[in-house]
Amino acid sequence: xxxxxxxxxxxxxxxxxxxxxxxxxxxxxxxxxxxxxxxxxxxxxxxxxxxxxxxxxxxxxxxxxxxxxxxxxxxxxxxxxxxxxxxxxxxxxxxxxxxxxxxxxxxxxxxxxxxxxxxxxxxxxxxxxxxxxxxxxxxxxxxxxxxxxxxxxxxxxxxxxxxxxxxxxxxxxxxxxxxxxxxxxxxxxxxxxxxxxxxxxxxxxxxxxxxxxxxxxxxxxxxxxxxxxxxxxxxxxxxxxxxxxxxxxxxxxxxxxxxxxxxxxxxxxxxxxxxxxxxxxxxxxxxxxxxxxxxxxxxxxxxxxxxxxxxxxxxxxxxxxxxxxxxxxxxxxxxxxxxxxxxxxxxxxxxxxxxxxxxxxxxxxxxxxxxxxxxxxxxxxxxxxx
Amino acid sequence: xxxxxxxxxxxxxxxxxxxxxxxxxxxxxxxxxxxxxxxxxxxxxxxxxxxxxxxxxxxxxxxxxxxxxxxxxxxxxxxxxxxxxxxxxxxxxxxxxxxxxxxxxxxxxxxxxxxxxxxxxxxxxxxxxxxxxxxxxxxxxxxxxxxxxxxxxxxxxxxxxxxxxxxxxxxxxxxxxxxxxxxxxxxxxxxxxxxxxxxxxxxxxxxxxxxxxxxxxxxxxxxxxxxxxxxxxxxxxxxxxxxxxxxxxxxxxxxxxxxxxxxxxxxxxxxxxxxxxxxxxxxxxxxxxxxxxxxxxxxxxxxxxxxxxxxxxxxxxxxxxxxxxxxxxxxxxxxxxxxxxxxxxxxxxxxxxxxxxxxxxxxxxxxxxxxxxxxxxxxxxxxxxx
Numbered sequence: 001x002x003x004x005x006x007x008x009x010x011x012x013x014x015x016x017x018x019x020x021x022x023x024x025x026x027x028x029x030x031x032x033x034x035x036x037x038x039x040x041x042x043x044x045x046x047x048x049x050x051x052x053x054x055x056x057x058x059x060x061x062x063x064x065x066x067x068x069x070x071x072x073x074x075x076x077x078x079x080x081x082x083x084x085x086x087x088x089x090x091x092x093x094x095x096x097x098x099x100x101x102x103x104x105x106x107x108x109x110x111x112x113x114x115x116x117x118x119x120x121x122x123x124x125x126x127x128x129x130x131x132x133x134x135x136x137x138x139x140x141x142x143x144x145x146x147x148x149x150x151x152x153x154x155x156x157x158x159x160x161x162x163x164x165x166x167x168x169x170x171x172x173x174x175x176x177x178x179x180x181x182x183x184x185x186x187x188x189x190x191x192x193x194x195x196x197x198x199x200x201x202x203x204x205x206x207x208x209x210x211x212x213x214x215x216x217x218x219x220x221x222x223x224x225x226x227x228x229x230x231x232x233x234x235x236x237x238x239x240x241x242x243x244x245x246x247x248x249x250x251x252x253x254x255x256x257x258x259x260x261x262x263x264x265x266x267x268x269x270x271x272x273x274x275x276x277x278x279x280x281x282x283x284x285x286x287x288x289x290x291x292x293x294x295x296x297x298x299x300x301x302x303x304x305x306x307x308x309x310x311x312x313x314x315x316x317x318x319x320x321x322x323x324x325x326x327x328x329x330x331x332x333x334x335x336x337x338x339x340x341x342x343x344x345x346x347x348x349x350x351x352x353x354x355x356x357x358x359x360x361x362x363x364x365x366x367x368x369x370x371x372x373x374x375x376x377x378x379x380x381x382x383x384x385x386x
Numbered sequence: 387x388x389x390x391x392x393x394x395x396x397x398x399x400x401x402x403x404x405x406x407x408x409x410x411x412x413x414x415x416x417x418x419x420x421x422x423x424x425x426x427x428x429x430x431x432x433x434x435x436x437x438x439x440x441x442x443x444x445x446x447x448x449x450x451x452x453x454x455x456x457x458x459x460x461x462x463x464x465x466x467x468x469x470x471x472x473x474x475x476x477x478x479x480x481x482x483x484x485x486x487x488x489x490x491x492x493x494x495x496x497x498x499x500x501x502x503x504x505x506x507x508x509x510x511x512x513x514x515x516x517x518x519x520x521x522x523x524x525x526x527x528x529x530x531x532x533x534x535x536x537x538x539x540x541x542x543x544x545x546x547x548x549x550x551x552x553x554x555x556x557x558x559x560x561x562x563x564x565x566x567x568x569x570x571x572x573x574x575x576x577x578x579x580x581x582x583x584x585x586x587x588x589x590x591x592x593x594x595x596x597x598x599x600x601x602x603x604x605x606x607x608x609x610x611x612x613x614x615x616x617x618x619x620x621x622x623x624x625x626x627x628x629x630x631x632x633x634x635x636x637x638x639x640x641x642x643x644x645x646x647x648x649x650x651x652x653x654x655x656x657x658x659x660x661x662x663x664x665x666x667x668x669x670x671x672x673x674x675x676x677x678x679x680x681x682x683x684x685x686x687x688x689x690x691x692x693x694x695x696x697x698x699x700x701x702x703x704x705x706x707x708x709x710x711x712x713x714x715x716x717x718x719x720x721x722x723x724x725x726x727x728x729x730x731x732x733x734x735x736x737x738x739x740x741x742x743x744x745x746x747x748x749x750x751x752x753x754x755x756x757x758x759x760x761x762x763x764x765x766x767x768x769x770x771x772x
Contacts, residue, residue, distance in 0.1 A: 001634070212631070213611045214631060220603075
């Protein structure tokens with residue numbers, strides 16, 4: 001087992017009818033009464049979450065920042081940062097899915113940072129977020145796991161870039177996870193969420209045998225659960241058992257548990273982020289496009305784990321690595337997620353080369369769990385994804 | 387899925403050659419330089435852990451408190467509390483297994499408590515530990531999970547009592563888990579640790595189907611891993627893969643993960659604590675004695691889960707509940723753990739009645755996940771365990 005450090009101080013409040021506890025959880029961080037709520041395009045006003053949260057916050061002075069878009073934009077978020085710098089708040093409460101929560105992590109960190117926040121995102125030497133305003137989340141979309149980790153992905157569409165940030169200041173103080181929100185979601189978003197959780201798990205599993213037998217079994221537990229409940233929650237999003245299992249799997253898939261002591265890859269995400277930046281394809285769908293082809297290109301690296309996965313998850317026998325890749329693709333397709341790049345855009349012919357060049361420009365010579373996936377191989381993976 | 391709250395802020399540093407990070411982790415809690423180390427009978431001086439930790443603490447003023455016994459004694463621990471009250475320290479570092487860590491949780495809490503700490507342990511109305519000195523742990527024995535939770539069990543042999551305590555102040559700030567200590571342990575302690583972790587898992591699993599499909603699979607992952615590596619680590623405690631999996635399973639079995647959203651029982655522990663208090667039997671062994679009989683007495687309650695367990699863990703088929711109980715007993719016996727009370731003491735004839743009376747005196751009319759296990763049934767379970 002590899003050495004590891006595990007730390008996750010976010011408090012999760014999971015279940016129905018819990019929002020009345022929001023004030024007591026805020027009080028654990030601050031006695032202050034001025035709260036900024038952040039949200040996206042306004043779906044929370046239609047599904048009742050906004051009203052429920054505002055009712056819980058009736059003793060607070062609430063300021064609002066709305067309009068955080070999918071793939072949250074640096075320029076948008078900087079407006080919230082300026083608003084807070086001009087008129088400070090004591091706490092920020094993100095109400096939304098991964099984009100709103102990621103955006104809020106940037107807002108609370110940048111609001112406490114004196115330099116140019118873009119320098120942190122580009123990892124300019126010596127530039128680091130160290131402090132943040134305390135913040136919590138009310139999750140409305142199970143998918144990214146952002147509600148229980150410290151990472152965030154921020155887009156800059158002017159530069160066609162997606163950048164990641166992290167650090168201990170990025171952990172929410174608390175997150176409310178109420179699975180009844182699932183029934184208010186478009187099926188497309190539910191399907192994306194299932195694939196996102198599945199792929200977060202595979203990125204931390206489909207490497208080489210880790211010697212951390214338990215972590216492999218936990219990863220397999222998430223995969224098996226998603227396969228079991230995925231079709232059910234799509235068929236009936238009001239099925240509480242299915243919805244609550246989806247929500248908890250999505251959180252557990254990226255809260256630090258799975259990576260303890262194992263080798264992880266994340267190249268599917270790195271390529272996927274470029275596809276979103278170039279073509280605006282939903283994050284989860286980029287992962288479904290790339291992963292099967294990446295596993296084919298790096299088959300020898302991942303063969304042993306692909307076989308374990310095929311046997312334990314799909315009940316296959318023998319040397320079933322290729323069939324396991326096929327089953328993965330089939331599972332995504334069964335959720336209504338198309339897995340070829342050409343299904344999403346006609347304008348993709350130059351994409352493989354652009355992605356190779358971007359990786360080369362950044363000096364990413366070797367990716368993947370064995371540090372041997374080259375930009376040329378990334379180009380090939382994208383070529384295969386048409 | 388049941389509503390739940392999950393919170394665990396303990397930082398785990400897992401692996402080999404990590405103790406040089408102890409000072410940097412202490413600094414995250416205090417700039418103070420006066421540290422009390424707590425330990426047991428001195429095995430840490432033989433296995434090298436004492437020297438390694440003292441070397442890491444070379445820039446600190448270290449005071450020592452040793453002699454914390456298995457089933458840590460209230461009277462012993464109060465000496466450490468008095469020592470701290472007379473001459474305060476900035477941080478306490480527990481070096482040991484569950485007993486030393488549990489005892490240290492009491493010490494750091496009682497040192498910050500103005501009333502009579504015994505009142506807290508007896509749950510006298512209005513008496514509660516709210517604050518504690520910051521403390522960390524260096525784990526030397528994988529078993530109880532105390533290194534990553536906030537609970538503790540404290541004994542008072544004058545009163546033949548074991549009492550539990552908990553609360554957020556009880557979380558260690560950090561815990562160092564180095565699996566190389568396993569090779570220094572007596573095999574009896576290793577076997578106890580395996581059973582302890584296994585039974586912590588079963589207490590949070592062997593109830594009724596929870597609708598939390600993932601948590602059930604995580605529990606099954608711990609059980610399967612312990613069955614796989616238990617015999618290996620007993621045969622060769624220097625097998626790092628086996629030892630590290632045992633250590634991590636023991637932590638994961640009682641760090642709050644398994645109980646998220648599920649029904650739990652803990653009656654085996656409640657009866658087991660009495661057996662330890664009355665006859666001095668090792669904690670883990672009391673669990674191995676009681677659990678199979680408890681599952682027989684409450685068979686109808688647990689039948690559905692016993693079948694799932696038998697099928698998924700032992701590969702049995704059909705209605706395999708009774709066989710699953712038998713296999714559990716056989717697994718414990720295969721580790722050298724005897725499972726009959728009469729294997730441990732001749733003086734047990736009055737035990738069932740005493741335990742029933744103790745439960746009745748405390749007003750524990752109904753225990754177990756369905757609140758229907760009566761003191762009379764507890765008496766019967768103990769009778770069956772001869």
